[in-house]
Amino acid sequence: MMVIDKVTDLKKYVKQERFSAAKAGRELSVGFVPTMGFLHEGHASLLKQAREHNDLVVLSIFVNPIQFGPNEDLDRYPRDEKRDLALAEREGVDVVFLPSVQEMYPQPTKTKIAVSELTDELCGASRPGHFDGVTTVVGKLLHMVSPDKAYFGLKDAQQVAVIRQMVDDLNFDVEIVPCPIVRESDGLALSSRNVYLKEEERKQALILSTSLREAGDRIKQSDSVTLAEIRESLTRNIKSQPLAVIDYVDILSFPSLTQVHEDAQMRDLDGEILIALAVKFGTTRLIDNILLNPKGVVTHV
Amino acid sequence: MMVIDKVTDLKKYVKQERFSAAKAGRELSVGFVPTMGFLHEGHASLLKQAREHNDLVVLSIFVNPIQFGPNEDLDRYPRDEKRDLALAEREGVDVVFLPSVQEMYPQPTKTKIAVSELTDELCGASRPGHFDGVTTVVGKLLHMVSPDKAYFGLKDAQQVAVIRQMVDDLNFDVEIVPCPIVRESDGLALSSRNVYLKEEERKQALILSTSLREAGDRIKQSDSVTLAEIRESLTRNIKSQPLAVIDYVDILSFPSLTQVHEDAQMRDLDGEILIALAVKFGTTRLIDNILLNPKGVVTHV
Structure with missing residues (x-):
């Protein structure tokens, strides 16, 4: 080398x-x-x-x-x-x-x-x-x-x-x-910045992958759920962790990154959908996301 | 081919x-x-x-x-x-x-x-x-x-x-x-846009190359002439042609294209100097320039 x-x-x-x-x-x-x-x-x-x-x-x-x-x-x-x-x-x-x-x-x-x-x-x-x-x-x-x-x-x-x-x-x-994203065995997405996390922050940061996985499961189970509902429950889930300060929780078409109508149901959508979030724990800003295809199947977690 | x-x-x-x-x-x-x-x-x-x-x-x-x-x-x-x-x-x-x-x-x-x-x-x-x-x-x-x-x-x-x-x-x-710039035998710098020029405009446009050449000669003859003087006589020359509408007549260091102090004399300058102009004749906008090295020698006409 x-x-x-x-x-x-x-x-x-x-x-x-x-x-x-x-x-x-x-x-x-x-x-x-x-x-x-x-x-x-x-x-x-x-x-x-x-x-x-x-x-x-x-x-x-x-x-x-x-x-x-x-x-x-x-x-x-x-x-x-x-x-x-x-x-x-x-x-x-x-x-x-x-x-x-x-x-x-x-x-x-x-x-x-x-x-x-x-x-x-x-x-x-x-x-x-x-x-x-x-x-x-x-x-x-x-x-x-x-x-x-x-x-x-x-x-x-x-x-x-x-x-x-x-x-x-x-x-x-x-x-x-x-x-594809590589994760720790407990779900935390690997990032060079994870090293900044204090013990309690590290624990609460698991909410990112957990709530994204839940959102993916919910979409798989019901193609009538709206993006607004998904976003709302994601936001609520993350806020359940007292150290989490949300920067954004957003749902966009991928790879154009254009806004998708909040009332849209998954079955109405073409192409891939990106559910992405950025959340601060203490001074550390973490990002995570899932990509879903139109029929709700998770293409990358 | x-x-x-x-x-x-x-x-x-x-x-x-x-x-x-x-x-x-x-x-x-x-x-x-x-x-x-x-x-x-x-x-x-x-x-x-x-x-x-x-x-x-x-x-x-x-x-x-x-x-x-x-x-x-x-x-x-x-x-x-x-x-x-x-x-x-x-x-x-x-x-x-x-x-x-x-x-x-x-x-x-x-x-x-x-x-x-x-x-x-x-x-x-x-x-x-x-x-x-x-x-x-x-x-x-x-x-x-x-x-x-x-x-x-x-x-x-x-x-x-x-x-x-x-x-x-x-x-x-x-x-x-x-x-280097290529010119017609009478001095006009070649440009695809020259074809727009009406006969009288074409004639008056010669002032661009003529006045740039004059500026070059003047600098060669006297290294105490200031950039302000050069710019002023260039501008006056070009304005002698009634159809000429000046967009800019400017003197900058090259290739940084930074402003040079107007009171500077040629002998004070390092590096190359660009004297550049853009002038409209009717609806046609022409550009021309000369590059001078610090000692006033024309490096490209």
Whole structure:
């Protein structure tokens, strides 16, 4: 496994590998997993998929300052390079790209990639500028790695939708592969931020996955239940935990992230439906979601 | 010469050519000239450079609606596909990419690439949103062609600066090659829009190149002349033509496009200086410029 910290070295390496493969008559397929590090089994599941389907697997670890708002957790975002490299090694990664902030932004970027509309809802509403930071850094990384496939976790379902929109609109030559949420055995969705949770917060945070699962079950049992009813019971459930402070509980069509009429019943709906929530426990903001197909079957939990 | 109108065909073709060359042990170099068609000898000079320095030359012809403002000349922008293809053939182009608007924008783009600061001045001030349209379409085209080099004319000096900023900030894997302005024998800078000019407008429009040349000469003769004096005499010269309506006459550092103090004398300046103007004759808006190096030598006319 190679660790690279310079953009030019990374570009050169991938290019050289492609060239050598082509010289031997093979088309190299490159799989890319962009992360902010502090890797967990969710990231590992992305790396496993990338490993299975590609000749070369590139992992990037970069805590991207421009996707954090002024009052967010950039400074305390958890890091553990040594453990990350061990996990990468274990998952058979070929190249870890580990750039400094200076290397990624030698000067403050004057150029931004921005996706409109899809970024107005959910985390986009609570975190202004966040998605411009995400699309800009992902655009940069895609130019550096030029992968055939890039893997993203569905815990950030909005991020998946936004990145796909960017890739389609700007004709990036890459396939975006969304991967299912990975959970602890008790249901908590894996997140690098879970490490912030105090014991009691951790316990109460289980309400997120429990109430989402309940919502999914209720939809499976009755296709006449309305979205308003689902949203209301989700909200009530979460509020039963005294430490939970709701940022949003929202139901949108996926991947367009457009509003669905609150009186709609599940049987009236086409395409996928995203039930997504963001809830603070103490200073820690957690997100979780489920994706449902029109007939109420849970497609990703 | 191949004419391609589908994005997937273009991507596939360039990829296949790269792969075949690599298989034979050669690294293919791809030169790209993006245009809006109605080609003239300015475009031909870009194609000549691309031909000289690359194995494969790709020309795109696309009148990009999203870089035109609501009251601009999108509908009457001149087109002559047959003549364009003949010129491309003459210049030894390998691939002409000639997409429809529907092919480039199957749905209205929700994603924009935007460069700040450099787009506040000059044409960016007169044409709000124009450069977002330019950077977005150039980003798309770069993803489709993935060239090693892309060629842009310095008549749109601000465009060159903005595209370079975008390429640097977003780590596009391409070299931007700026090419000198090509002029008619009487000095008028070549432009597809020159065809709009009525006879008397065409005659009076010569004041642009004449007064820019005079400004260059004056700077060469005296390094104590101030930028304010240069700007003032340029403005006075242009106003001597009754049909000329000035949009801007501006002097900026290049390529940062930052303001230079008006009292500065040429000998005090570092780096390149851009003297740029936009002037309307009837309904036709023309631009022209010269680039000067710190010691007053004209680097590109």
